[in-house]
Every structure is written in C-alpha cells, then in structure tokens.
Amino acid sequence: MTSLRPAARQNAAGWAPALVPNVTAWRPALARGVLPRHDPVRDADLLLLPERVVVLHGRAGAVLARCDGSRTVAGIVAELSAEYPGAPVAAEVPDFLAGLRKEGWLT
Amino acid sequence: MTTVAPPWALLAELTHACPLRCGYCSNPVELVGRSAELTTEQWAGVFAQAGALGVVHTHLSGGEPLLRRDLPDLVAAADAAGLYTQLVTSGVGLGERRLAGLVESGLRSVQLSVQHADPAVAERIAGARSFAAKERAARLIREAGLPLGLNAVLHRGNLDALDELIRLAVAWGADRLELAHTQYHGWALRNRAALLPTPGQVERARSTIARWRERLGDYLELVWVAPDLLDATAKPCMGGWGRISLTVAPDGTVLPCPAAGSLPGLDPPNVREHQLGVIWRESKAFNAFRGESWMPDPCRGCALRATDHGGCRCQAYALTGDPARTDPACRHAPDHHVVRDLVHDLVGGPRRLAYAYREAPREAPQAQREVPRDLRRGIRDLQREEGP
Numbered sequence: 001m002t003s004l005r006p007a008a009r010q011n012a013a014g015w016a017p018a019l020v021p022n023v024t025a026w027r028p029a030l031a032r033g034v035l036p037r038h039d040p041v042r043d044a045d046l047l048l049l050p051e052r053v054v055v056l057h058g059r060a061g062a063v064l065a066r067c068d069g070s071r072t073v074a075g076i077v078a079e080l081s082a083e084y085p086g087a088p089v090a091a092e093v094p095d096f097l098a099g100l101r102k103e104g105w106l107t
Numbered sequence: 108m109t110t111v112a113p114p115w116a117l118l119a120e121l122t123h124a125c126p127l128r129c130g131y132c133s134n135p136v137e138l139v140g141r142s143a144e145l146t147t148e149q150w151a152g153v154f155a156q157a158g159a160l161g162v163v164h165t166h167l168s169g170g171e172p173l174l175r176r177d178l179p180d181l182v183a184a185a186d187a188a189g190l191y192t193q194l195v196t197s198g199v200g201l202g203e204r205r206l207a208g209l210v211e212s213g214l215r216s217v218q219l220s221v222q223h224a225d226p227a228v229a230e231r232i233a234g235a236r237s238f239a240a241k242e243r244a245a246r247l248i249r250e251a252g253l254p255l256g257l258n259a260v261l262h263r264g265n266l267d268a269l270d271e272l273i274r275l276a277v278a279w280g281a282d283r284l285e286l287a288h289t290q291y292h293g294w295a296l297r298n299r300a301a302l303l304p305t306p307g308q309v310e311r312a313r314s315t316i317a318r319w320r321e322r323l324g325d326y327l328e329l330v331w332v333a334p335d336l337l338d339a340t341a342k343p344c345m346g347g348w349g350r351i352s353l354t355v356a357p358d359g360t361v362l363p364c365p366a367a368g369s370l371p372g373l374d375p376p377n378v379r380e381h382q383l384g385v386i387w388r389e390s391k392a393f394n395a396f397r398g399e400s401w402m403p404d405p406c407r408g409c410a411l412r413a414t415d416h417g418g419c420r421c422q423a424y425a426l427t428g429d430p431a432r433t434d435p436a437c438r439h440a441p442d443h444h445v446v447r448d449l450v451h452d453l454v455g456g457p458r459r460l461a462y463a464y465r466e467a468p469r470e471a472p473q474a475q476r477e478v479p480r481d482l483r484r485g486i487r488d489l490q491r492e493e494g495p
Contacts, residue, residue: 033254041161
C-alpha cells in the first residue's frame with residue numbers, strides 16, 4: 001500500500017483576508033517538519049510537509065522567509081511594508097500568518 | 108507530444124526484505140532478493156536525478172527500509188538532493204541510536220505502520236512480534252520532535268476496531284492517522300477473499316470516522332482511503348498515471364505505481380540503464396496510460412475522468428485480464444458485475460477465513476543458499492539495535 005499523495009495544494013494566495021485577532025507578542029516560526037524551499041524546476045516557493053506540498057503564491061514566500069522566531073508580526077509587517085510600498089501588508093499579512101498557524105505550519 | 112509536467116514525489120522501495128509477514132502486503136509475489144538491490148551509490152544517483160527532475164518529496168519505504176544498513180547515507184543523499192525525506196517503517200529496529208543517526212542525516216518525518224491496537228491481534232496480523240517495538244518507536248519519534256504519522260491497512264480483521272486504533276494514535280502522540288483499505292495487488296490479491304470487509308463493516312467504519320473527526324477537529328488528522336470495491340467508485344490511483352509520482356523498486360525498476368510491475372507488456376525501464384528524466388518523459392511504460400487518450404468508453408466521455416483518472420490499471424488487469432479496460436470498481440464499468448459478484452459472495456460467505464502470510468524474498472537459484480542467511484542477519488541486526 002502506499003500513501004504517496006502529496007497533492008500540490010493550491011493554497012495561501014498570499015494576501016487573503018480572514019477575521020483572526022492580531023497577537024502582538026507572537027514571533028512566528030515554521031513548525032518542526034515544515035521545510036521552506038525554492039523549487040528551481042517550477043520556479044516556485046514551496047512548503048514541504050510530511051504528506052503535502054504547499055505551493056506558495058504571490059509574496060507568501062517572502063513573508064515566510066521572515067518567520068524565523070525572532071521577528072514579531074508587527075516587525076514582519078514593518079519590513080514588508082518598506083520592501084513592497086503600496087501593498088496591503090498590514091491588512092493581510094497578520095491574517096495570513098494566523099491561518100498558517102491554525103494549519104499547524106507555524107508555531 | 109505535449110510537455111510532460113515534472114513529478115512531485117518519489118517512492119523509494121529500498122528493499123523488499125521485511126521482518127513482518129502481513130497477508131495484506133501489496134508488494135509483488137516475486138520479491139527482489141537482497142543481492143539484486145541497488146547500491147548506496149546507485150540510490151544516491153537516483154535521488155540526485157529525482158531532485159533535478161523536480162521531485163521534492165521522497166518516501167523511504169520497502170519492505171523494511173531499516174534493513175538497509177546504509178540508510179543514514181541514503182537519507183543524507185536524498186536530503187542533499189533537496190528532497191523532503193519521510194521514513195515509512197514497521198518500527199522494528201528503530202532504536203534510539205538508529206533514529207538519532209537518521210535525524211542527523213536529515214530525516215524529516217516518520218510514518219509508522221500499525222496493524223491493530225490490541226498487541227496480540229496486531230502480531231497475529233503481522234505474523235511477527237512487533238507491537239512493543241512499534242510502541243517504543245512512536246515514543247522515540249515524538250521525543251526526537253519529528254512529525255509522526257501512523258498508517259493502518261484496513262481489512263476484515265481490523266475494520267471493526269477503528270475506535271481502538273484512533274485512541275492508540277492519540278495515545279502515541281501521532282499527528283496523522285491514515286486508514287487505508289487493502290489494495291488487492293501482489294501478495295494481497297491471493298488473500299482477497301479473507302481480507303475483503305463486508306459492506307456492513309464499511310458502513311459502520313465510515314460513521315465511526317465521522318464521529319471521531321467531529322470530536323478531534325484539528326488535533327489528529329484522520330485520513331480515510333476508501334474501499335473502492337465496496338464503494339463502487341474507482342480510486343484516483345496515484346493521482347494519475349505518470350502525473351505526480353514515480354516508484355523505484357529495490358532493483359532499480361522504475362514504475363508509475365508500486366504494483367504496476369504485474370502488468371503484461373509494460374516493459375518497465377531501470378535506473379541502471381536510463382536517466383530518471385528520460386524514463387519519466389519518454390519511456391513507453393510511463394506514457395502507456397498517461398493523460399486521457401488511452402481511455403476506453405465509458406471513461407472517455409465521463410465527467411469523473413478528471414477526478415479518478417480512469418481508476419486503477421492494475422485492478423483492471425487483475426479483474427479483467429486487460430489493463431486498458433475501465434476499472435471494474437467503478438459502477439459505470441462494463442465489467443462492474445465482477446466486483447458485484449465478489450462483494451455478493453462475501454456477504455453470504457464464511458465470516459472468518461485464514462490468509463496466507465507473506466513469504467520472504469527468493470533469490471536466483473545460484474544465490475539461493477545465501478538468502479536466508481542474509482535475511483536472518485538482517486533480523487538479528489534489528490534485534491540487536493532494539494536491545495537494552
């Protein structure tokens with residue numbers, strides 16, 4: 001038998017809104033077993049998990065690259081706002097991170 | 108020919124040797140002997156080629172991959188090729204030092220097989236002492252901080268004990284429990300009559316799963332791989348032929364699905380002779396049932412073809428003698444009566460049937476005397492690893 005079904009999940013469109021409270025003290029980090037990777041063959045940012053491949057769209061890869069356990073959500077938002085002026089970073093990034101935490105991919 | 112999208116995953120069957128003797132084993136009846144296995148360097152080459160091809164995920168499986176003494180080197184090679192490594196194991200032989208070595212080499216997660224929550228029944232199903240080793244392996248994996256998945260192959264002998272299996276998964280700290288109905292290929296095919304669950308069992312199991320999903324929420328991911336024969340629904344086998352993943356057998360044979368070696372005239376290629384990229388894109392075997400042009404009626408005009416990709420070729424062959432027929436599991440298949448008869452016989456048949464335990468690999472005649480010794484040594488190594 002095999003369980004080899006790492007369905008390429010079209011997920012996390014990057015800036016999708018959701019109603020989740022902002023947690024200011026949280027310093028997001030990738031959970032154990034979650035591996036960020038740039039895929040040179042498909043030129044895509046991926047999250048690799050035990051049974052799953054998550055294809056990151058838009059600037060989601062740039063957001064997750066900053067989730068190293070040292071930056072607060074506010075710190076991440078400030079950095080991204082400076083790098084991508086005009087993008088709706090403050091409105092969308094905290095909810096995006098909260099969504100990934102709910103999936104168990106961020107701690 | 109249109110461009111072939113690259114594969115995502117590689118199932119690396121490192122060895123067919125295994126300390127368990129499960130009657131539901133879907134590996135081929137004729138197993139690859141240990142002397143025919145790929146070497147460490149050959150496997151490293153496979154992983155490097157897979158990474159360059161676009162594979163990002165590998166399941167290190169078997170048989171029992173822990174029987175490969177070079178497993179830490181294989182993990183390191185796969186990791187260096189950019190592949191996410193998951194060990195698929197019985198847990199027999201996964202001691203503290205062994206696991207630490209694998210983690211150091213870059214192992215990312217472990218999937219551990221379980222047969223039943225009751226130790227005595229579990230060992231009767233596996234045909235080997237194994238329960239205490241599994242329990243310990245689960246504890247060590249959690250202590251090492253690795254994600255832990257449990258997988259249980261479902262059949263008549265354990266389908267009524269799902270509550271206990273789910274409680275076991277919670278108690279062992281699993282993140283995920285995969286409940287997968289037996290695939291009737293290879294060895295399992297000869298035990299089909301003894302393994303097929305009854306429709307009543309499946310119905311009860313389904314409601315058990317629904318109840319637990321509601322109760323557990325995100326705490327434990329419960330995966331239910333449906334019994335295609337009883338559901339009269341073709342499974343989306345491998346997510347489509349030559350579409351998402353490939354399998355490399357212990358001797359280097361490359362297959363679109365682990366059971367496809369049984370198909371007549373497939374002439375599967377081997378990594379000893381060809382590069383993985385050429386095999387994936389150009390080989391006859393990988394193009395045989397790729398896409399939709401091979402499909403017969405009623406598949407070619409059916410909306411389900413985008414979901415089930417025409418179902419399972421190995422099952423079509425096993426039940427009709429022709430791998431290009433519509434999967435008889437599907438209610439719309441011209442041969443579906445074959446499956447209806449199987450299930451019907453089952454309902455009226457005897458409740459408890461004995462099944463044949465898996466036999467060990469056989470070597471080519473000239474090497475025959477070496478095999479049992481090889482295998483015995485393997486098992487002795489495992490026991491030593493397990494020692495106090």
